[in-house]
Amino acid sequence: MKRKHFIQSLSATAAGTILLPESLSAKASKDKKKDENSPKPTYILPKAGIPSHPHNEAYWGVIATNFKRSTGFINLENGYFSHQPQGTLSHHLAAETHINTQTSHFMRTAQQQEIEAARTAFAEFQGLLPSEVAFTRNTTESLNIVIMGTQWQPGDEVVIGDQDYGSMVEAFQQAVARWSIRLNVAQVPIIPQSDAEIIRAYTSLITARTKMLHLTHMINLTGQLIPVVAITREAKKINPNILVVVDAAHSLAHTPIEMLELRNSGVDVIGGSLHKWLCNPIGVGFLFIKQKHIREVWPLMGDISAERTDIRKFEHQGTRPIHSLQTIPKAIEFHRLLGSVSKYNRLTYLKLLWIGNKQALENFGKGLGILNDPQYQANMNAVTDLMNMDAFKLQSPLLPFNRGGAIATVNINGYTPTELATTLFNKFGLFTVAIEHPIIRGIRVTPHLSSSTADCIALNKALTAICIDLIPHLEPQK
Numbered sequence: 328m329k330r331k332h333f334i335q336s337l338s339a340t341a342a343g344t345i346l347l348p349e350s351l352s353a354k355a356s357k358d359k360k361k362d363e364n365s366p367k368p369t370y371i372l373p374k375a376g377i378p379s380h381p382h383n384e385a386y387w388g389v390i391a392t393n394f395k396r397s398t399g400f401i402n403l404e405n406g407y408f409s410h411q412p413q414g415t416l417s418h419h420l421a422a423e424t425h426i427n428t429q430t431s432h433f434m435r436t437a438q439q440q441e442i443e444a445a446r447t448a449f450a451e452f453q454g455l456l457p458s459e460v461a462f463t464r465n466t467t468e469s470l471n472i473v474i475m476g477t478q479w480q481p482g483d484e485v486v487i488g489d490q491d492y493g494s495m496v497e498a499f500q501q502a503v504a505r506w507s508i509r510l511n512v513a514q515v516p517i518i519p520q521s522d523a524e525i526i527r528a529y530t531s532l533i534t535a536r537t538k539m540l541h542l543t544h545m546i547n548l549t550g551q552l553i554p555v556v557a558i559t560r561e562a563k564k565i566n567p568n569i570l571v572v573v574d575a576a577h578s579l580a581h582t583p584i585e586m587l588e589l590r591n592s593g594v595d596v597i598g599g600s601l602h603k604w605l606c607n608p609i610g611v612g613f614l615f616i617k618q619k620h621i622r623e624v625w626p627l628m629g630d631i632s633a634e635r636t637d638i639r640k641f642e643h644q645g646t647r648p649i650h651s652l653q654t655i656p657k658a659i660e661f662h663r664l665l666g667s668v669s670k671y672n673r674l675t676y677l678k679l680l681w682i683g684n685k686q687a688l689e690n691f692g693k694g695l696g697i698l699n700d701p702q703y704q705a706n707m708n709a710v711t712d713l714m715n716m717d718a719f720k721l722q723s724p725l726l727p728f729n730r731g732g733a734i735a736t737v738n739i740n741g742y743t744p745t746e747l748a749t750t751l752f753n754k755f756g757l758f759t760v761a762i763e764h765p766i767i768r769g770i771r772v773t774p775h776l777s778s779s780t781a782d783c784i785a786l787n788k789a790l791t792a793i794c795i796d797l798i799p800h801l802e803p804q805k
């Protein structure tokens with residue numbers, strides 16, 4: 328019997344002995360109704376009419392109160408995962424409590440329908456078809472399903488990027504060891520001068536043997552957003568049979584780009600994590616696979632009960648926290664209350680503010696018509712343009728703005744990344760993360776919706792002090 332049919336049959340009256348007596352069933356559903364009638368968690372929103380301009384703390388300061396801030400330090404390392412707003416967290420806890428009360432009755436009767444509701448909500452949110460979306464634990468699992476589930480032949484080629492996420496690189500390296508495929512690594516410019524330069528880095532490596540092109544939409548090391556749509560279009564012109572696989576861990580719900588846009592450009596597979604910028608509880612990822620490719624990819628966990636063309640074959644995960652899936656619609660609600668563009672602008676602004684670059688801040692302010700706003704000017708005057716400091720080496724593109732979002736990485740001459748992160752933490756109470764990568768070295772800074780302009784000004788001041796302190800050491804010895 329097919330697994331999903333089995334699950335459905337348990338809720339049907341004809342299912343046989345395993346069904347609960349009707350009176351218990353009725354009681355269970357009354358209890359559920361009672362839960363549903365308890366007060367719904369809500370989000371704290373600014374009063375109507377307060378503009379959501381990215382520098383406006385009267386708006387974003389209220390949004391930030393939805394999050395419980397870390398205690399004892401200022402968290403500027405929100406790239407690992409996003410904490411959840413309290414409204415989302417309460418929903419998650421309530422859903423967990425419900426499951427903890429209803430136990431296996433919930434799992435045997437309501438689980439699948441809750442997963443399907445979450446699937447529909449997420450697919451609709453990103454403009455995808457529910458039949459092309461599977462839920463996984465995270466991006467790592469989503470992309471491993473495809474990397475390990477592809478029917479490789481010795482000599483098949485893959486194009487990856489030199490700044491792809493470590494777990495994906497390891498997965499491809501394992502595929503090299505296991506199936507003797509060949510990896511061709513594109514050297515992605517750190518500060519690109521044009522889209523064409525990035526497109527060329529990938530397309531120049533495509534041959535008739537290229538089976539897969541793996542693109543990291545937003546590079547976690549630097550926050551660079553690469554032009555996936557344009558790369559995909561060019562790649563498919565060269566070899567239409569290439570499977571284009573996108574790691575959207577950091578781009579989903581961070582940039583305003585919807586996954587539909589990627590799909591429409593020819594992208595075949597996307598993996599992402601909902602616990603990053605969507606602020607869903609930890610442990611939920613998604614895997615999009617275009618319908619025509621579902622059949623050819625083997626699931627990571629053995630599954631012969633779902634049809635080979637059914638996306639659910641990738642969800643054979645055993646017992647798992649369904650309450651985290653049930654929270655997806657709530658996380659989407661919070662995202663929609665802010666709006667993709669406003670959220671992206673706020674996150675981009677926080678990055679520009681701590682870097683302090685006057686040209687970028689002026690262009691950004693002009694573009695949004697807020698340059699002459701007294702608060703915008705005051706914030707600009709409160710920061711030093713770190714780009715003017717000799718020791719300050721930004722590892723992330725600043726302009727045009729659509730080459731990134733919240734994330735940026737900086738190296739300061741005279742400090743190792745670990746020394747810099749440690750100094751910022753110990754002396755200034757600012758938490759960032761040291762990046763030690765063969766290509767990128769520095770501290771990565773990732774503000775969040777819970778961050779304030781004051782946090783970013785504090786980082787700017789700390790880095791200014793560090794750079795100034797360095798001046799005697801960097802001056803030539805007399």
Ligand SMILES: Cc1ncc(COP(=O)(O)O)c(C=O)c1O
Pocket residue numbers: 406407465466467468492494543545546547574576577600
């Ligand atoms: C670009 C990128 N891909 C994949 C991942 C892995 O995400 P997860 O740990 O949710 O699987 C990360 C994590 O930070 C990432 O930055």
